Structure formats: C-alpha cells, structure tokens
Amino acid sequence: MTTIDPLTDYDIFDAEFVLDPFPVMDAIRESECPIAHTERWGGSWLPTRYEDIVAMAQEHDLFTSRSIIVTPPPPVQFEGPYAGVAAPPISSDPPEHHWHRRLILPFFAPQAVAKYEDGTRDLCNQLIDGFIDGGKADAAADYAQQIPVRVIATMLGVPTDMSDEFTSWVRGVLEVGLTDPKVRLESRMKILDYFRAQIDDRKANPRDDDMITTLLNSEVDGQKVPENYVHGVCNLMLIAGVDTTWSSIGASLWHLAQHPEHRAQLRDDPDLWPMAIEELLRAYAPVTMARQVDRDTEFQGCPMHAGDRILMAFPAANRDPRQFENPDEVILDREHNRHVAFGAGIHRCAGSNLARLELRVALQTWLARIPEFQLVDPATVTWAGGQVRGPRKCAVAF
Numbered sequence: 459m460t461t462i463d464p465l466t467d468y469d470i471f472d473a474e475f476v477l478d479p480f481p482v483m484d485a486i487r488e489s490e491c492p493i494a495h496t497e498r499w500g501g502s503w504l505p506t507r508y509e510d511i512v513a514m515a516q517e518h519d520l521f522t523s524r525s526i527i528v529t530p531p532p533p534v535q536f537e538g539p540y541a542g543v544a545a546p547p548i549s550s551d552p553p554e555h556h557w558h559r560r561l562i563l564p565f566f567a568p569q570a571v572a573k574y575e576d577g578t579r580d581l582c583n584q585l586i587d588g589f590i591d592g593g594k595a596d597a598a599a600d601y602a603q604q605i606p607v608r609v610i611a612t613m614l615g616v617p618t619d620m621s622d623e624f625t626s627w628v629r630g631v632l633e634v635g636l637t638d639p640k641v642r643l644e645s646r647m648k649i650l651d652y653f654r655a656q657i658d659d660r661k662a663n664p665r666d667d668d669m670i671t672t673l674l675n676s677e678v679d680g681q682k683v684p685e686n687y688v689h690g691v692c693n694l695m696l697i698a699g700v701d702t703t704w705s706s707i708g709a710s711l712w713h714l715a716q717h718p719e720h721r722a723q724l725r726d727d728p729d730l731w732p733m734a735i736e737e738l739l740r741a742y743a744p745v746t747m748a749r750q751v752d753r754d755t756e757f758q759g760c761p762m763h764a765g766d767r768i769l770m771a772f773p774a775a776n777r778d779p780r781q782f783e784n785p786d787e788v789i790l791d792r793e794h795n796r797h798v799a800f801g802a803g804i805h806r807c808a809g810s811n812l813a814r815l816e817l818r819v820a821l822q823t824w825l826a827r828i829p830e831f832q833l834v835d836p837a838t839v840t841w842a843g844g845q846v847r848g849p850r851k852c853a854v855a856f
C-alpha cells in the first residue's frame with residue numbers, strides 16, 4: 459500500500475484500498491481523529507462514524523452538493539451549449555433542490571417501479587440462458603453489469619441496444635474518469651450529446667409515455683421547466699442508476715458465491731428476502747458521494763475551510779460498531795438495520811425502490827436457476843473503487 463498514514467494520507471484510489479477499504483476505514487474510525495484528511499486528489503476529508511456522516515448529510519446548507527466528485531474538475535471547463543447542465547437533483551442545493559427532486563419522485567414510487575419487475579426478470583433469465591450450459595460465467599460482467607443499464611434505458615424511453623455505449627460512458631465518468639479528467643470530460647460530452655439529440659427528437663415527435671417527454675412537459679409555478687433541467691436529469695439517471703446497482707448486484711453475488719449457508723438460508727426461508735436485501739446493501743454499500751464546504755467552520759474539532767471537499771463515506775458508516783452489532787458480519791436476518799447505503803437527508807437516493815427491485819429480482823432469478831456456485835479463483839476478482847465500489851470481474855463456476 460502506498461498510503462503512509464490513513465489519518466493524514468488516505469488514498470481512495472490506492473489498489474489495496476479499492477480491494478478492501480474496510481481496514482483503513484476501521485483504523486480511522488477507531489482513532490482519536492475519526493475524520494481523516496488527505497492532500498491527495500485535490501484534498502478531502504473522510505468522516506467514518508455513522509453519527510458524523512448522518513449529521514453532515516443533514517447540514518446541507520454547510521455541506522453543499524456543489525461538487526459531488528472528489529477529484530479536481532477537468533481542466534477544460536464546460537462552456538458552449540452545455541454550460542449549466544448539471545445532474546439535478548444530486549448536484550442541486552435548496553431551494554432548487556426541492557422542485558428538482560419533486561418532479562422525478564413519481565417515477566420511482568413503489569407502484570411506478572413495480573411495472574419493471576416482469577421485464578427485469580425476463581432480462582435476467584435471458585442473460586442466464588446465454589451462459590448456463592457452459593457451467594461458468596462472469597457474475598459481474600455477464601450478469602450484474604447488463605441489468606441496470608437496460609432497465610434505465612427502458613425507463614427513459616431510449617433504445618436498450620445502446621447499453622454497451624451507455625456503460626462505457628458511465629465508467630468513463632465514474633470509474634476511469636475520476637483519475638483521468640480528459641476521459642471524464644469526453645465521456646460526459648458523449649452522454650450530453652446523446653441526450654441532447656433525444657430531447658430534440660421528442661420536441662419534434664412528442665411521445666406520451668416516456669420519462670423524457672413527461673419531464674419536458676412538466677411545469678413549475680406555471681412555467682415549463684428549463685430544458686437544461688431535463689437534460690441534467692437524463693445525465694443523472696445514467697450516472698446514478700447504472701454503476702451503483704450493478705455494483706450492488708455484483709457484490710451480493712460475490713458474497714453468495716462464498717457463503718453456501720446464506721444461499722441455503724434464502725432457499726429455505728423466502729420471507730427473508732426483504733431483510734437480506736437490506737443487509738447486503740448495508741455490508742456492500744457501493745456509493746460514496748462528496749460535499750463541498752460552504753464556509754469556514756469547525757466540525758468535531760476539524761478546521762474546515764470554504765471549498766474543502768468531504769467524502770460522504772456511507773460504506774464506512776454502515777460498518778460502525780456503535781450503530782451495528784458485528785458490523786463486518788453479514789447477518790441476513792439482522793433486525794436493527796438503519797443503514798445509509800442510500801444516503802441520508804435531502805439527497806437520500808430517489809431511486810431506492812427501483813434499486814431494491816432490481817437487486818432482489820437479479821438475485822432471486824440467479825439463485826432459482828443457479829442454486830450452487832462458487833468463485834473460480836478469489837484472487838482474480840477485480841473491483842472498481844473510488845466513489846462507486848463493486849466487482850468488475852467475478853468469474854464463477856456452477
């Protein structure tokens with residue numbers, strides 16, 4: 459590990475941290491300074507205790523969402539046609555955040571997402587049909603990665619055969635692009651170009667049943683919403699809805715491949731599913747978003763300055779022993795589980811009902827058809843790290 463001291467020099471892109479961030483998070487959490495600081499990647503703070511992370515998420519006027527990525531922005535700033543296109547509501551602060559979020563919530567209500575269940579199950583079955591006879595598959599690349607991108611494309615009303623391009627653009631923004639500003643900028647431009655064309659197409663040929671059209675026709679205070687808002691939402695749907703859920707599905711399968719007793723528990727007691735899903739989300743929470751400090755302040759003794767960035771380490775909060783008994787153990791029927799895998803406060807995940815549905819259907823379908831499976835070689839599993847963590851290669855045999 460290149461990190462010298464986790465309290466003053468942690469590196470979220472360090473290869474060992476990406477593989478297993480929990481020892482570093484534990485060391486910080488149990489030290490006299492549970493909010494670490496690093497100068498790496500433009501500098502950031504890393505709170506690790508549940509209580510602190512929830513408190514910071516709730517103080518949204520001090521810890522703003524002006525910058526949700528923790529590495530410095532690309533050197534070439536956005537100008538021209540896409541200046542002002544952000545990723546609402548995740549990049550918005552009050553008062554705009556309120557309407558930015560309100561307009562998208564109906565798409566994610568439990569009844570609204572329920573209509574994707576059958577299609578998601580069919581998709582999962584088709585993916586399994588493609589590899590089941592071979593007795594092996596990559597649970598991350600051949601399965602988990604293929605699901606959320608198609609669900610989101612269906613929801614937005616854009617062709618699902620663009621899935622590979624969407625996936626590569628999202629990885630360009632959230633994975634490779636976090637440490638390579640040029641890739642980040644290019645990938646972001648591809649997403650924005652694509653959705654600009656989709657918006658123009660719907661303006662010329664209105665449709666009545668997709669999310670983009672519905673948003674274009676939405677009004678706030680009697681005025682049509684700005685197109686920049688709709689464009690930004692499309693951008694966010696891809697960024698927020700793809701890597702995150704794919705990482706959760708992949709990490710859960712990685713876990714189940716190594717725990718025959720948990721596979722048996724789920725087979726013997728199907729009522730366990732809702733609790734099991736929450737526990738897998740807690741233990742393998744994929745998302746760490748950032749905040750930007752609005753003004754100089756002191757938080758838990760840490761002198762923070764306007765513009766400083768904070769890593770909202772929801773995965774670290776979910777492993778805090780002050781909040782969860784035996785936090786490193788996966789206990790599928792864990793009773794007290796107020797996890798923050800979906801965040802906390804005003805930015806709490808708007809897509810959580812859809813994410814839970816996709817995770818449940820993906821795991822149930824897999825276990826129904828492939829009840830017994832194991833990792834081919836634990837050493838060959840690769841993980842993406844940074845701000846969305848999950849397995850990217852995970853070969854299994856059955």
Ligand code: HEM
Nearest residue numbers: 547548698699702703706745747800801805807808809813
């Ligand atoms: C397991 C999968 C997922 C996880 C773990 C997850 C996690 C999160 C987290 C932690 C936040 C809060 C960010 C912050 O505090 O800055 C968030 C926000 C958000 N997520 Fe998710 N997410 C998942 C899937 C999805 C899906 C499928 C969608 C829908 C396409 C989605 C849409 C959103 C939106 C719109 C926000 C912003 C909400 C706001 O700012 O008001 N997420 N998510």
